Amino acid sequence: MPSRTALLPPRHYLNDGYGIKSWLLTRDHKRIALLYLAGVTFFFFVGGAFAVLIRLELATPAGDLVSDETYNKLFTMHGVMMVFFFLIPAIPAVLGNFLIPIMIGAKDLAFPKLNLASWYIYMIGAAFTLWAVVQGGLDTGWTFYTPFSTIASTTNVIPAALGIFVTGFSSILTGLNFIVTIHRMRAPGLTWFRLPLFIWSHYATALIMVLGTPVLAITIVLVAADRLFRFGIFDPAVGGDPVLFQHLFWFYSHPAVYIMVLPAMGVVSELVAAFCRKQVFGYTFVAFASLGIAILGFLVWGHHMFVAGQSVYAAMIFSILSFLVAIPSAVKVFNWTATMYKGSISWDTPMLYAIGFIGLFTIGGLTGLFLASVGLDVHVTDTYFIVAHFHYIMVGGTIMGYLGGLHYWWPKISGRLYNERLARISAVIIFLGFNLTFFPQFVLGYLGMPRRYHAYPPEFQVLNVLSSAGASILGVGYLIPMLYLMWSLRYGKVAGSNPWGAVGLEWNTTSPPPTQNFLETPIVTWDAYQYPTTVEGHVA
Amino acid sequence: MAARVDNLYFFLLGLTVFFSLLIAGLIVAYAIKFRRRSPDAIGAVIHGGLMLEITWSVIPLMITMVLFVWGASVFFAMSRPPAETLNVYVVGKQWMWKFQHLDGQREINELHVPVGRPVKLIMTSEDVIHDVFVPAFRVKADVLPGRYTNIWFEPTKPGTYHLFCAEYCGTRHSGMTGQVVVMEPNDYQNWLSGGAGEGSLAAAGQKLFSDLACNTCHRPDAQGRGPVLQNLFGKTVELASGERVVADEAYIRESILNPHAKITVGFQPIMPTFQGLVTEEQLLELIEYVKTLKQDTTNAQ
Numbered sequence: 115m116p117s118r119t120a121l122l123p124p125r126h127y128l129n130d131g132y133g134i135k136s137w138l139l140t141r142d143h144k145r146i147a148l149l150y151l152a153g154v155t156f157f158f159f160v161g162g163a164f165a166v167l168i169r170l171e172l173a174t175p176a177g178d179l180v181s182d183e184t185y186n187k188l189f190t191m192h193g194v195m196m197v198f199f200f201l202i203p204a205i206p207a208v209l210g211n212f213l214i215p216i217m218i219g220a221k222d223l224a225f226p227k228l229n230l231a232s233w234y235i236y237m238i239g240a241a242f243t244l245w246a247v248v249q250g251g252l253d254t255g256w257t258f259y260t261p262f263s264t265i266a267s268t269t270n271v272i273p274a275a276l277g278i279f280v281t282g283f284s285s286i287l288t289g290l291n292f293i294v295t296i297h298r299m300r301a302p303g304l305t306w307f308r309l310p311l312f313i314w315s316h317y318a319t320a321l322i323m324v325l326g327t328p329v330l331a332i333t334i335v336l337v338a339a340d341r342l343f344r345f346g347i348f349d350p351a352v353g354g355d356p357v358l359f360q361h362l363f364w365f366y367s368h369p370a371v372y373i374m375v376l377p378a379m380g381v382v383s384e385l386v387a388a389f390c391r392k393q394v395f396g397y398t399f400v401a402f403a404s405l406g407i408a409i410l411g412f413l414v415w416g417h418h419m420f421v422a423g424q425s426v427y428a429a430m431i432f433s434i435l436s437f438l439v440a441i442p443s444a445v446k447v448f449n450w451t452a453t454m455y456k457g458s459i460s461w462d463t464p465m466l467y468a469i470g471f472i473g474l475f476t477i478g479g480l481t482g483l484f485l486a487s488v489g490l491d492v493h494v495t496d497t498y499f500i501v502a503h504f505h506y507i508m509v510g511g512t513i514m515g516y517l518g519g520l521h522y523w524w525p526k527i528s529g530r531l532y533n534e535r536l537a538r539i540s541a542v543i544i545f546l547g548f549n550l551t552f553f554p555q556f557v558l559g560y561l562g563m564p565r566r567y568h569a570y571p572p573e574f575q576v577l578n579v580l581s582s583a584g585a586s587i588l589g590v591g592y593l594i595p596m597l598y599l600m601w602s603l604r605y606g607k608v609a610g611s612n613p614w615g616a617v618g619l620e621w622n623t624t625s626p627p628p629t630q631n632f633l634e635t636p637i638v639t640w641d642a643y644q645y646p647t648t649v650e651g652h653v654a
Numbered sequence: 655m656a657a658r659v660d661n662l663y664f665f666l667l668g669l670t671v672f673f674s675l676l677i678a679g680l681i682v683a684y685a686i687k688f689r690r691r692s693p694d695a696i697g698a699v700i701h702g703g704l705m706l707e708i709t710w711s712v713i714p715l716m717i718t719m720v721l722f723v724w725g726a727s728v729f730f731a732m733s734r735p736p737a738e739t740l741n742v743y744v745v746g747k748q749w750m751w752k753f754q755h756l757d758g759q760r761e762i763n764e765l766h767v768p769v770g771r772p773v774k775l776i777m778t779s780e781d782v783i784h785d786v787f788v789p790a791f792r793v794k795a796d797v798l799p800g801r802y803t804n805i806w807f808e809p810t811k812p813g814t815y816h817l818f819c820a821e822y823c824g825t826r827h828s829g830m831t832g833q834v835v836v837m838e839p840n841d842y843q844n845w846l847s848g849g850a851g852e853g854s855l856a857a858a859g860q861k862l863f864s865d866l867a868c869n870t871c872h873r874p875d876a877q878g879r880g881p882v883l884q885n886l887f888g889k890t891v892e893l894a895s896g897e898r899v900v901a902d903e904a905y906i907r908e909s910i911l912n913p914h915a916k917i918t919v920g921f922q923p924i925m926p927t928f929q930g931l932v933t934e935e936q937l938l939e940l941i942e943y944v945k946t947l948k949q950d951t952t953n954a955q
Contacts, residue, residue, distance in 0.1 A: 183825050255822050261799065262782040266748070266824055350800025351929075353912070356783060357798065390688075392697030399707050421785065422796045423803050426733050430726055437718035441711055448710040449702075451677055454684035457697035461689065469681055476677045480670040487721050489728025490662050493792040496785060496820040560663070562789025564820045567828035571816065615694070645696040 122529050122608055123624040130629045141226035142629055147212035148527070149233050153240065154204045155596070161195035162592065164188045169551075169585040172578045177569035185568035186253040187269070193256025198278050199240055201512055202370060205377035206323075207236070207288055209519045210316045212527060214292060216620040216627060217310050219301025219636040224294040232284040232291070239281030246274035255566065257367075260348035260359040264340040272338060279334045282327045285373075289323030292316055301619070303638035307401070310618060310642045311387075311394060314401040315380030318408035322369045322376075326412070330366035333359065357422055364415035372411040375475075375507055376404055378515025379446055382468050385518050386450050387643040388616035389465035390457025394643055396449040403442035410439040420491045429488050436486035443479050447472060462614070463537040467518025470545045474510025478503060481556065499559025505552045517544070517595065524599060525613045529626040530606030533598045540598075544591035550584025617645055655807065658728050659792040665724075669717070732793070735806035739774035740767065743855070743938040746777065746784035746797040749826035751817065754938060757846055758854045763832030765817065767809055768842035774806040776903060780934050785821035788834055796821055802903045809836040859943025862936055866928065874947075880925060881918045887945045892919045906941050 127144045130136075137145055168188050171179045180188065211229065215222050223229050246252055252269040254262060263271050296317050300309070337359070339345040346352035348359045387394050394400055416424060416432030424432075450472055459465070481503045485491045494500065525531055554577040559565075563574045570578070612621040617640075623632050688697075742765065743754040753761040767773045777786060779799040787794040791807040819830035837845060863869055871880035881891075886901050894917040899905055908915055910932065913925035932940070 177828065182828060186822075186825060186827070253825070257822075259783060259822065262822070262824060266782050350798070356800075390697045391690075391695070393699070393701060395700060396702035396707050399702070420729075421794050422783075423798050423801060426730065429729060433726060433729075434719075434722050437722050438715075440718055441714055444714045445707070445711055447677060448706075451680050451684070452702075452706065454681060454688065456700060457684070457688050458690045458695040459685050459688045459697075461685070465685075469685065472681060473674070473678050477670065477674055480666075480673055483669070483718065483721055484663070484666050486718075487662060487666065487725025487728075489725045489732060490659055490666070491725070492729065492732060492794050493659050493663075493789070496787065496794065497789075562787070562816060562818070564787060564818045564828075566822045567818075569828050645699075 126626040150207040157199040164192035169582040173582040175572045182568045187251035201374040220299040232287040235284035243277030246270040289320035292320035311383035312380035315404045318404040326369040333362040368415040381515040381519035385468035392457040395452035406442040464522035466541040471514040478506030497559035498555040502555035525609030532602040540594035547587030554580045744777040747780040749830040772808045787818045787820035790815040855942045856946040859939035
């Protein structure tokens with residue numbers, strides 16, 4: 115509960131040094147998190163602008179607003195920006211960066227300079243890719259399928275790929291930093307099974323980042339070698355195999371789906387616990403489900419290739435493994451739901467996002483079963499069904515989790531409260547806009563509308579118009595938080611150290627926290643989410 | 655086949671609706687029933703329950719295994735064409751579909767087939783990856799350069815159906831569409847006799863076979879410097895390396911373009927490559943000709 119007379123603490127990480135240099139040379143994980151916040155927010159709105167143009171074009175069946183060439187570039191750049199420069203870094207590099215050291219009672223990440231280097235590497239990669247966009251863009255799709263990307267496309271494949279290659283290293287270094295930090299820097303008494311589930315899910319994510327991203331890097335190098343020097347690795351005319359590219363690409367890019375969604379699951383575990391004031395039901399099961407997803411996630415890449423000329427038996431293996439990866443996800447959903455039972459449930463904005471996440475992720479996950487069923491995948495793959503499915507996971511899941519987390523920890527990050535009423539309204543707008551945008555796409559896909567089509571048969575128009583209308587609502591929904599969060603930075607009410615009455619080490623320090631996070635190292639003698647019978651003891 | 659796919663689809667749809675409503679219903683009900691009534695209230699102390707965890711792991715596991723078997727059985731049926739099919743060769747290129755019928759008819763972006771007969775498409779690409787997708791028949795398969803992939807379907811109702819390229823292939827990807835025209839058998843016969851004029855696909859292959867002088871080495875009498883091709887298609891060939899391969903479309907294609915890759919036991923690697931000398935369509939003519947050679951010898955005996 116916000117204390118009536120709360121004042122900002124006299125010294126905290128935001129007033130510990132002013133000027134551009136104090137930010138660009140900072141080694142404070144909290145400031146680096148904010149640098150990332152600026153980066154990912156920029157790419158979210160750039161990628162979103164491309165999405166707006168895509169939906170505008172698709173409002174009519176004829177390809178009339180932009181040319182086919184431009185349209186292909188729009189969906190390519192939307193995908194590249196959103197996946198590599200927003201979704202992958204968003205939660206780990208912003209919320210993870212800010213919170214992991216605080217949640218485990220540490221002063222910083224294990225390698226603060228490496229953390230800053232990660233941000234610079236991300237920005238350099240981003241600069242290459244933006245340069246590719248400014249030079250005229252690229253048209254390969256974010257998936258860069260060969261031999262189109264190696265022998266046919268005449269667009270800026272190399273600079274864009276170079277950007278993704280470079281950014282991958284920031285991902286690897288962030289993952290490395292998290293793993294070492296979580297192993298070595300936990301506060302006294304903070305055993306593995308006392309860790310918040312946010313930490314578990316980030317640990318699982320970091321493992322994927324470190325193990326998966328190098329495969330993406332080598333794949334990009336091979337594409338560049340084929341394109342620049344005609345190595346022919348993926349070119350069948352000289353004995354290469356274009357499908358080999360898909361194996362390599364999805365060996366990274368399927369686990370990358372879990373890089374995007376596992377951290378959001380971690381956020382949702384925190385939100386559900388905090389806004390039910392209750393321990394997460396089945397803590398150990400949720401924790402191990404994260405690791406289970408991370409491990410199984412490496413074994414299912416072939417389900418992206420059921421129609422790509424794979425053998426029937428390979429398809430069987432990938433199908434059954436894909437069904438298995440659904441189990442830990444289902445376990446999480448059931449545990450979150452059970453956590454709400456007999457909770458003390460508040461309807462504050464972050465909880466609305468958490469509820470939105472659970473509902474939309476459930477639909478996203480269940481429609482994944484359609485795609486794991488090989489005989490049915492044949493019909494719906496490469497259609498709008500796929501587009502709808504992964505947007506339910508990526509937008510309905512990851513972005514809902516990200517926004518929920520951003521609202522929950524915003525008072526900690528900024529020291530101030532945003533306008534709760536406006537925040538609830540925009541959460542509802544986002545939820546409605548999202549469903550109107552993407553639900554019709556499931557139907558479109560089942561009816562047979564292929565993805566990546568600039569023009570389409572007229573019978574698909576009604577559903578496309580609904581989708582485009584939804585997108586305009588969704589777009590407005592995303593702009594509102596941008597505005598009131600900025601506003602709150604200056605005019606928001608002072609939050610106090612624990613505005614939600616939540617437990618967790620991050621609420622045991624001031625808002626904003628001091629540069630070293632805690633004035634004295636905390637000693638942990640309690641389990642995660644252990645609420646005392648009276649809450650007063652935890653309101654600072 | 656479309657009905658089998660749809661049955662699975664609607665079962666899954668029911669399952670999705672059931673679980674979505676279950677979860678959404680519980681969440682909303684709990685959110686209302688257990689809403690915070692005083693600012694200091696906390697939730698009940700509940701850690702978890704092993705039985706519940708087991709229940710909600712095992713039930714989804716069983717459901718997904720049923721789905722796996724169901725989905726796999728549909729896929730098996732899709733992957734195994736009946737023995738007797740009407741074969742049509744398909745070549746995809748940026749940005750059009752070329753169809754070659756065995757009787758010699760050639761079509762672009764339009765495929766005529768009779769109702770009630772299983773049709774098999776044997777497909778390859780001249781450039782990048784494409785994908786044949788006929789939503790009405792619930793079939794889809796990538797069309798790959800340098801390889802042959804198949805799909806089959808049995809049209810049950812005359813009509814005109816969408817044909818889409820479903821794998822992004824560049825600028826005019828969304829223009830790489832066409833239609834499948836399903837005709838009554840009589841109309842189909844009329845259509846067949848109305849087109850062509852160039853002779854059958856195999857006849858074109860035969861002409862090419864002698865124009866390229868393949869017949870000087872590949873003789874039917876086992877006296878040539880190359881293996882006898884009569885009766886070859888579909889048989890197992892023993893290679894000089896000791897391996898055995900089935901002489902399918904891909905093997906014949908490879909043997910024309912990259913003859914030294916798989917040398918038949920007892921022969922010298924002396925055949926030159928025809929890479930760059932024959933087009934994808936001519937390759938298909940040659941393959942079709944080799945296939946018919948099988949029947950010629952049986953007739954001769």
